[in-house]
Every structure is written in C-alpha cells, then in structure tokens.
Amino acid sequence: HNKGLNETSLIISKAEVNEGTTVKKLKPRARGRSYPIRRSTCHITIVLKDISVDEQLERDKRKKQLRNI
Incomplete structure (x- = not known):
C-alpha cells in the first residue's frame, strides 16, 4: 500500500496507461x-511522490548554501 508514508503528503508524480x-x-x-x-x-x-521528503531536501540544500557564503 503506502509503505507507512503519510497519505496527506503523497502526490501523483506520474500516471501511465498502456495497452x-x-x-x-x-x-x-x-x-x-x-x-x-x-x-x-x-x-x-x-x-x-512524497512531498515531505522533497521539502526536507530543499531545506538541506539551503543550509549548505548558507554555510558556503
């Protein structure tokens, strides 16, 4: 099913219909x-796609950028 992820943080990133x-x-x-x-x-x-993971990655990138300044 959703492998223990929060249902509210899941979005559809790709949908395919094949013959x-x-x-x-x-x-x-x-x-x-x-x-x-x-x-x-x-x-x-x-x-x-889990959007909470993406938000966390963006925060980490921002922290790294601030450290480099």
Whole structure:
C-alpha cells in the first residue's frame, strides 16, 4: 500500500496507461453460428511522490548554501 508514508503528503508524480492483452471469446448466435468478441484490457501504472521528503531536501540544500557564503 503506502509503505507507512503519510497519505496527506503523497502526490501523483506520474500516471501511465498502456495497452494490455486482448481477451478473445466467442458469442453464440442463431443457427449454430458464433461471432468473436474482443475485449481489450489495459495496464495502469501510478507513481506517487512524497512531498515531505522533497521539502526536507530543499531545506538541506539551503543550509549548505548558507554555510558556503
């Protein structure tokens, strides 16, 4: 799930939808005939980013810059 991170500090950084496999079935029709049915699927990938970690990194960078002055 969220691996112990605070839900309020998570944002979506990347979302992808890719083509998945196609499920092929036959639909029975009148007089012994059948018609193919193709059902497309997809793969959804969502990457989350913890904004509290980014804020902490920015603070560390600022402290380093102030030390160098």
